Amino acid sequence: MNHCRLPSACVAIQILVVSFAISTFATAAENPNIIVVLADDLGYSDLGCYGGEIRTPNIDALAGGGAKFTQLYNSARCCPSRASLMTGLYPTQAGIGDFTTDKPDRNRGPGYLGRLRDDCVTIAEVLKPAGYGCYYVGKWHMHPETGPIKRGFDEFYGYTNAHSHDQYDADYYVRLPQGRDKEIDPPAEQFYATDVFNRYALEFIRQGQKTGSPWLLFLGHSSPHFPIQAPAERADAYEELYRRGWDVLRAERFERMKQNGLINGKSWTLPPREIVPVDRDDIANGFSGQQNPAWESLDESRRNDLVRRMAVFAAMVEAVDRGVGEIVEHLKTTRDLDNTLILFLSDNGACYEWGPFGFDGKSRRGTTTLSSDTDLRNIGGRGTHQSYGSAWANLGNTPFRMYKHFTHEGGISTPFIVHWPRGFGTRDDWIRQPVHVMDILPTLMDAAGAEYPSVFNGIEITPAEGCSLMPVLRGERLPKRSIGFDHQAAHALRAGDWKIVYSKRMPHDLKWELYNLANDRCETVDLAEQEPERLQTMVAAWETWATRVGVTQKADANQAGVKSRGSAHDANKQSDVKSPKVSNRPLRLRVLVQSENPNGVAIAQGGNQHGYALHFIEGRPAFDVRINGSVTRLAFDSPVHGTISLDAIITGDEITLAVNGGKPIVAKSPGLIPVEPMDQLSVGFDDRTAAGDYAAPNRLRGSVLEYTVNETDVVTTDNDRTLHDD
Template structure:
């Protein structure tokens, strides 16, 4: 009898989660929270409630997002790479079809969401907060039963009560504080509890997605919450970065001496009115700034900290409710963030909805206006560099500072209370398969009679239980920033930097903070990994070239971020077409750049400076094999066709800044560098292309 009981007991313990009582599921997503902002990741911001979850669960050290808010949400929501889900860079009301289905700017029809997977498994599905996966593919349409929040924008005023909506249409708001008391983070927390209660009153397990907009700009928080943080941030980002780094060692996040605190990060190259005069320069030393500027900046960071506090208080209220109602132990809670801390735009941040050319320095009593009603401010790249301690760069970039995030999992009934660091790499797209394994839900091959893209992610549940995850490559791309992680090795391609941009190679096991580029020492490994990234990019739809059939040559050698700012250069191309039209090559966009293209068979060379296009165009149409040569220097811009005498006109001036849009061949991939409508694909065959620094 005793043996039988032991066997039954062991068999019960061995049951997979799907055969045990299915857990409730709570995903909490913070917005623009840096890698080290939480107390349990080394930050000085008090987050006792989130820290308590970490103390009874697991913390991951190298789980990645997709570098920016909506691509990360697309990966999290679907278990796919962002392009496979349709949001390769950003949501948009006017998608560019020739960029391919990876850039629809909304969720694709051939993917399924967390709710569309969990609802057929018997879950009630609830959503609170920021959606940002396009309102045409809103939460109710994509499987959620109840919603409160906003469905389109990347951010909104926390005090604007009328903006936030309750769905499905016709639902009355259960929570509707007076407008002068409304603060979105608090109301999101209230609605999280409201929907949990609704789920508990049903006969189903429940799934709640709490997508906070905090601490994304506009940084806003009630004054009384902000005041207590101001003295902390008067000490400055340099001291606080060093202190965070030491705490990361003390709590065991940093193991050994393989992490190094990086120098202050570079402010990305941009117009000086955007970059606060620090374009392409290192963030300034705190002590080098005037006292008034330090005061303004300290108040901004204090507002940011108060926003994080608001998220943490909500976590505490939810946990207390779950504990009081007996649901805490069998609720899988996952806390994570959507990208690295946000640098926009320079070290002083911005003021105003336009975000361009506006930075108001506040002093004295004016400091208390920061973050209050009617304001729209950011905290700047210096504080973002603190948020991403100890890594390089920020949101928008694929260095570790842009894509590394905290991830905490708490589920006593499913993983125990181990209080451990998990050091295996993962990605946001792994959340869906994790929830599937925990709940017993299955991933469909078809949905609403549509074929569904196979799942990309892998469950993190084994890692939470101390087991190994399968070896794999993880790819990254966001608006010309690229990366590939393969085991301990990573390649990364940056953007908007003052130095020459090329592939970098790092051994993250020895150099997690990317301080020792091994590209020159490991050329074969670099070449192999670059080829793997290219293959990945084609497979998942990062590369979708309507002119690919026209690219008949080998263009792997072409530097897509060739430095053209303040330099003289020439380009050459060989085209073969019966009646050519469209873009041969374009670099840059609607501010600065150039385009070599055909207009009804006539070769044309456009140079755009400050948004204004200067054009050289042939009077004659060409067909067959056409050799084109064009160039720009301070005095002339030139276009030569075959061996004929070149056309020359006065130069509009050198390109004043390195364009954001990288070089594209056979079409113009982002905004139009020339006077045409992008992408304007080439009708013909591009056989060769070269660009070099030279006087035309």
Template sequence: MMSLAQVTRLILFVLLQAGSLSYAERPNIVVILADDLGYSDLGCYGGEISTPNIDALANAGVRMTQVYNSARCCPSRASLMTGLYPTQAGIGDFTTSQPSPDRGPGYQGRLRDDCATIAEVLKPAGYNCYYVGKWHMHHETGPIKRGFDEFYGYTFDHSHDQYDAEYYERLPADRVKEIDASADDFYATDVFNDYAIEFIKQGQKSEKPWLLFLGHSSPHFPVQAPAERADKYDEVYRRGWDILREERFERMQKLGLVDGDHWKLSPRSIVPVDKSAIANGFSGEPNPAWDSLEEDRQLDLARRMAIFAAMVEGVDNGVGQLVSHLKSTGDLDNTLILFLSDNGACYEWGPFGFDGQSRRGETTLRTGDKIREIGQRGTHQSYGSVWANLGNTPFRLYKHFTHEGGISTPFIAHWPKGIGKPNKWVRDPAHLMDILPTLIDAAEATYPQELKGNRITPLEGKSLLPAFMGESLPDRTIGFDHQAAHAIRQGDWKAVYAKRMPHELKWELYNLAEDRCEMNDLAEKDPERVKKMTADWDAWARRVGVIWKPQDNVRSLKTDSPQIANRMLRLEQTVESQSPNGVALAHGGNQHGYALHFINGKPAFDIRINGKVKRLLAEDPVSGTITLTATLSTDTMTLSVDGGDSISQPSHGLIPVQPIDDLSIGLDERTSAGDYKSPNPFNGVVLRHALHATNPEQQR
């Protein structure tokens, strides 16, 4: 016998297929995206910040516990907007005005022509489409160019001063700003909320269904909010992050989010390895205990977090205004509202944050009356890595990383007419790329095969409507990559690779059904599973363009990776190029490895140990058919060209561990083994290569 949810879904499906749903019957859609909001910052996810309006949506809808993002603002936005992985949408790591063709089409730094946005899919289905706030998918592929009818916000950069009224623009360019916010009173979060209501009103007048995408820049740094809004939080945060993390975890248990003993509150996270000034002197060390800090530092940091909380409350106030308007106009019940965050809370840079536009580690300590200047006009501050660790309670790490603290997002769905008012937790794994398929499912839309003369990449995401209505989602593989942080999720299992940590970097393995907070690494106990999952990650990465081989100008040779840990090396390679550039051979990555490559025609041999590179560089450029021979011993590294005299220098010793990244021929497929930016493909042909790794004991 079918459940009520299944019957409802079947009826909806039949109506959609028959094309019998009228404009009035199809839902209006609101997608609200917060920026750098942590997993537990909302009240309905355990936080102490006042978010009654968002909480009310959660209590009358569904909350998901395992929705993933892509670890950073713009890749996540690209994935959400297109239903694809970030590389398939063209923004594999960040937007850029100078994309590198060597990295392939996944790293254009802007939306690709072979993807379709939410607006480009819903407009042909009769929807008016509006966008408010932060775009961050490159201004040359801006919201109007990619299908939205109206826009207010900003299309350049990842963040901006909340008080700078002139910076924010109304598009199309011939539009006159409807909201009259004077420069003295302007605060971007409030104006975004006002424009959300303005565009909803425009949609309601059209008598068509409408989509509003509200992409807040809050609470991304610079943390800024009117001082009086933050005052009520001062005493809350002067209690410190250690107490507040424990209290959040307790509330998460009471709310039913934490369901059983497979959740454990993780210790304070490590501060990522970086320059001492940027890491506030804590590079590679655990974040400090609150009680270890002097009172002046505590007061400064408490105010930063109070400003952050006021920003979140500003987002919540806008949700309240939006819901109130929909109620008063009779549209709330048939409006699908989704609320989520784009990545985990942001650690930049160390426990004390930064203070200044350059973000190079300035940690101005404000005392006395100057504390109240934090977050005001013209300031540019972050709140630091330990408050971010609070935001991601109970998980490890932060934005930029693919551990749970970096890629887990709060996710709320509210649609009384479509899914009822279930007030329940949904525990199926999902991803931001599932949002577009969900909207297609709800809105009687059709995903295009072609758009503006371009073949469109098939959807990667899956509709979440079945999960909203009580059905289980099928198991699938979900891959992750962000600037040398990798992960793959298969069922309950997750393999994850970190970056910028003080310990040896390697693939870790977790059973999330037993260990959601990634406290018990099972990699050594189950090496075969690690081997299979990392091979699956590699296959996924090649399929979606994380790893890209420019086949038109490089012919590479397949080979196995030799065991090189604590071995002497001899490399021989013959290549052909009239003006050689790029990587001819690379093995390893940004911690340990070696590479033979060319710089403006000059042969180079790089050895990387513990992240540091030593290089031999030939004096003269070469061309034609070239044979390189390079060696590494316990005390010397050498390089010779075409059998000539070797150049040499002292080495740092042998490479101490087997690299994670495999051997690449003709380019560096993963993180950079040498001092260059991967993949840095070779512009010629590799004719032959030979590698010999010898135990030093055998030479005695």
């Protein structure tokens, strides 16, 4: 990967040029003020300036007076994208390779701590030495243990724990540092988090302006992430619009994208409605692995329910836009707008969770049709917890494939707008160079004249991966580079016009796909079979990248004899793994493992409600059975190594575990698994919600040689379930 941040001499020259025209009402320093506005789960085309029908006039005005990008990439999900944006690194280099957690799996390495690492620095930690006051509003989601005040911000209002929360729950949102009184504290019945975040953004801007020094405001909205919530009267305004359905609106978005110049030429083709990722039917609304349904195929009550969900989502987006308008108006009034660098983007693609009808309730399982007018207007109200589903998300990601969680373009493509009149003026074109959220910190450093430290708090710091985008904003081209992606068994690599992508939860054999994005930005024609050598070269490049940035770990001395078949992704290959029926029946399990230092999951089926797992705890064999969320465990006291056989049985009376044919240990059974588990059978890892009492994803250090479940034939795996090659 090429490092392409501008030399400091170039930064100094640009700052000198900009400094001549600073307003007397602007900051005393010559550096710009900086505002980063990050929306949550906003789709690529949800904004009006990107083709959407949602009313976003204030964001659109920023785009019209600044620059807009067609190929800004994110890291497929909220907290990995935030970690990358905040540090200028890939997510694993920042410590949040897949998700935040209090129980990191140390076998996966420091890339999966589930919090920001100590050997990275944040935007605030870089800008404060350059004289900036640093303020944060909204969602943090990089673990409260490494919260905003600990990582360089002076003032904070919002929440540091969890990915989302009820927008009406006033007591949940906090003011930091500890001991600060809330400057804005509306009565509980008037509280709506998005509005309060907007008000706090203005409050912190005013505080920054009073100092006479340049300031940074990071406004990390939780809107429009689920639970979709907005005051009913705001959603009312969108109902008639969304009665037209996703098929009509998706086609109209595509046409508007042609008209506004975002889509250029014949390289963009609107794909068919996207599939619903493979999952349990009650989660996928009965459409697991199938195409999202046609709007007109749904009955009226279902359409009414879905109209309201999308109307609430749109009202959330409009509330974010309203806050942008209030900020811009304030900056105009105080004559700070011309020398304020404003960036607007989203953290990932639109969210499919889970099926075309969305979900109801915090369990996020399935949905019921709400038909009465009262019930419909309650969608998005206080105490509700609902999503809008995969079909509306497919509209949000127009014209791309797939969604958040995935590394197809729909999961990792972000609308990106930059506005700085004094810095580069107005760009009438669309900037089409591929860039990444890790480029934002180097861009802010370039604009602010800040330096990325090699040592911080006595710790050697990982060099920034990102590139300054200031040359791009002024009409230049970046040096050639590749950009890598990985998120929970979804991989990709972008190199020039070419992209490989390996997905998960697809209704076909998992494999690497190959696309020429110059000719096929929407990934409609897989060229893997026509270009096998290019594919192999790019897969090898992805594997090299994955090892370099800590996605995968190099085998240690204890693993030197472990054989791996094929490329890294084979460890997740599920095409030969069949998920047996396990509900309401006794189970007999057997797995044969080869490892000199086993740890992690050998086989698992199920999730955090029902399932089972055969695994190792630092060499000690263990058998977990989960019923209704509770885990019963059998575990041996002594570690084992070499070639290891595990035999386990579940009956209505007892569960047993034996190692290498020896005497089993026995416990009272929690019962038979009552329903088919939510997650499929995984071999050599558990990649989603944990079937056992461990943190997921969880991968095996070693190889699964063969396994059986009940009366199925022995499945030999040719040693391809090898840890640290995923």
